[in-house]
Amino acid sequence: xxxxxxxxxxxxxxxxxxxxxxxxxxxxxxxxxxxxxxxxxxxxxxxxxxxxxxxxxxxxxxxxxxxxxxxxxxxxxxxxxxxxxxxxxxxxxxxxxxxxxxxxxxxxxxxxxxxxxxxxxxxxxxxxxxxxxxxxxxxxxxxxxxxxxxxxxxxxxxxxxxxxxxxxxxxxxxxxxxxxxxxxxxxxxxxxxxxxxxxxxxxxxxxxxxxxxxxxxxxxxxxxxxx
Amino acid sequence: xxxxxxxxxxxxxxxxxxxxxxxxxxxxxxxxxxxxxxxxxxxxxxxxxxxxxxxxxxxxxxxxxxxxxxxxxxxxxxxxxxxxxxxxxxxxxxxxxxxxxxxxxxxxxxxxxxxxxxxxxxxxxxxxxxxxxxxxxxxxxxxxxxxxxxxxxxxxxxxxxxxxxxxxxxxxxxxxxxxxxxxxxxxxxxxxxxxxxxxxxxxxxxxxxxxxxxxxxxxxxxxxxxx
DNA sequence: AAACGTAATTATGAATTCATAATTCAGTCA
DNA sequence: TGACTGAATTATGAATTCATAATTACGTTT
Numbered sequence: 001x002x003x004x005x006x007x008x009x010x011x012x013x014x015x016x017x018x019x020x021x022x023x024x025x026x027x028x029x030x031x032x033x034x035x036x037x038x039x040x041x042x043x044x045x046x047x048x049x050x051x052x053x054x055x056x057x058x059x060x061x062x063x064x065x066x067x068x069x070x071x072x073x074x075x076x077x078x079x080x081x082x083x084x085x086x087x088x089x090x091x092x093x094x095x096x097x098x099x100x101x102x103x104x105x106x107x108x109x110x111x112x113x114x115x116x117x118x119x120x121x122x123x124x125x126x127x128x129x130x131x132x133x134x135x136x137x138x139x140x141x142x143x144x145x146x147x148x149x150x151x152x153x154x155x156x157x158x159x160x161x162x163x164x165x166x167x168x169x170x171x172x173x174x175x176x177x178x179x180x181x182x183x184x185x186x187x188x189x190x191x192x193x194x195x196x197x198x199x200x201x202x203x204x205x206x207x208x209x210x211x212x213x214x215x216x217x218x219x220x221x222x223x224x225x226x227x
Numbered sequence: 228x229x230x231x232x233x234x235x236x237x238x239x240x241x242x243x244x245x246x247x248x249x250x251x252x253x254x255x256x257x258x259x260x261x262x263x264x265x266x267x268x269x270x271x272x273x274x275x276x277x278x279x280x281x282x283x284x285x286x287x288x289x290x291x292x293x294x295x296x297x298x299x300x301x302x303x304x305x306x307x308x309x310x311x312x313x314x315x316x317x318x319x320x321x322x323x324x325x326x327x328x329x330x331x332x333x334x335x336x337x338x339x340x341x342x343x344x345x346x347x348x349x350x351x352x353x354x355x356x357x358x359x360x361x362x363x364x365x366x367x368x369x370x371x372x373x374x375x376x377x378x379x380x381x382x383x384x385x386x387x388x389x390x391x392x393x394x395x396x397x398x399x400x401x402x403x404x405x406x407x408x409x410x411x412x413x414x415x416x417x418x419x420x421x422x423x424x425x426x427x428x429x430x431x432x433x434x435x436x437x438x439x440x441x442x443x444x445x446x447x448x449x450x451x452x453x454x
Numbered sequence: 455a456a457a458c459g460t461a462a463t464t465a466t467g468a469a470t471t472c473a474t475a476a477t478t479c480a481g482t483c484a
Numbered sequence: 485t486g487a488c489t490g491a492a493t494t495a496t497g498a499a500t501t502c503a504t505a506a507t508t509a510c511g512t513t514t
Binding site for chain 3: 037038048052068069070071
Binding site: 157 | 240280311312314319377381388
């Protein structure tokens with residue numbers, strides 16, 4: 001261990017970026033809504049300064065939209081945005097898959113296998129919450145396994161935007177089964193350390209997810225998504 | 228034209244993000260240096276509040292590093308960082324190439340061809356400044372031509388990090404000639420609207436650029452780059 | 455009653471102030 | 485001389501204040 005490592009104390013605005021991002025991603029702050037600066041300051045017990053700093057960062061990530069003299073609004077999840085976001089995140093996942101295959105330890109792969117099994121169990125039990133959690137754990141582990149902080153940070157930003165979209169549609173049984181099947185194939189490639197193969201699958205997996213979202217949103221366009 | 232479009236007025240902190248980013252990218256603020264908050268406030272004629280907001284954004288882009296209670300420093304350009312950044316930006320360029328082939332108008336392609344010719348002329352004249360400018364114009368035009376704002380914004384962030392690296396090494400004649408040749412091929416693919424082909428070339432082009440940087444930095448490691 | 459105009463209120467961006475952490479510098483002692 | 489201690493200074497994070505833009509509330513007019 002490196003004893004000279006800088007000690008990390010979180011500053012208020014860093015905390016706030018995290019907390020606010022969660023509020024947006026977890027849909028506590030709804031798309032299009034105004035961000036209630038005053039209320040948030042009170043409930044977090046901070047002044048406006050650090051909160052506003054955090055909002056600037058969130059704006060640069062595209063989670064909120066700032067209008068001069070009219071404050072911040074939670075960015076809407078539009079079909080157009082998803083159309084733009086998914087291809088980009090798909091490329092990043094492809095790269096992550098390739099790198100993870102090369103950089104993960106055997107133990108790391110075993111760990112992911114375990115999570116994969118948990119996810120399969122959740123699918124069989126039709127436990128959506130557990131499924132989402134395990135699914136996200138797997139993707140995060142693969143991204144981390146790529147050992148590339150730039151990739152990781154950009155993926156995190158995009159994933160936040162995409163993750164919000166799940167509140168707009170239901171996961172169809174059909175797509176659910178397909179996703180599980182795709183993950184099954186991904187595990188095969190990972191165990192075989194087929195970098196190209198895993199990368200390709202992860203890219204396709206993401207684009208299939210996109211297609212499912214578009215289909216669900218188009219079928220039931222009464223959600224928040226508008227062109 | 229959409230007459231109901233929101234009018235856009237820049238706020239101070241937005242201006243500052245731009246200006247500061249330029250200072251960092253153009254090497255006016257050197258890697259590792261402390262960001263002189265006070266001086267910058269004076270020379271920009273603003274108070275610390277908007278400047279600090281801007282620094283938070285730049286930090287989220289990775290151009291500066293914040294340490295609690297010890298202010299901001301310009302992020303160093305390390306070999307490790309480039310090793311992480313280039314593969315990511317290469318993937319984005321690949322996607323951009325594919326999309327640009329599909330979305331650019333004939334006029335748009337002609338425009339890029341013109342810039343390409345200007346770049347070739349600059350190469351023949353050994354005019355580095357004009358070359359860099361034309362080169363950047365071409366890449367920007369291709370990114371814009373992809374018509375994907377998400378892709379564009381993430382590319383911009385990464386390009387800023389990479390662009391700083393050019394101050395650390397000299398462009399070798401050998402690499403310069405190779406880059407021109409690569410651009411020649413790219414133009415061919417673009418004119419033929421071979422999306423896959425252009426994407427592939429742009430990815431490779433970026434990775435070759437990376438290799439050249441590594442070679443130059445390793446040969447003359449007395450620059451600012453340290454592991 | 456609906457539409458308009460104006461005053462009151464609120465929210466926002468930015469400057470300023472304040473408390474505290476980090477740094478510098480002077481003095482002390484080995 | 486040179487390392488250490490602690491006070492003075494400076495820089496930083498965050499709260500507060502201030503000027504102004506945006507919104508709301510209220511009268512007025514038709």
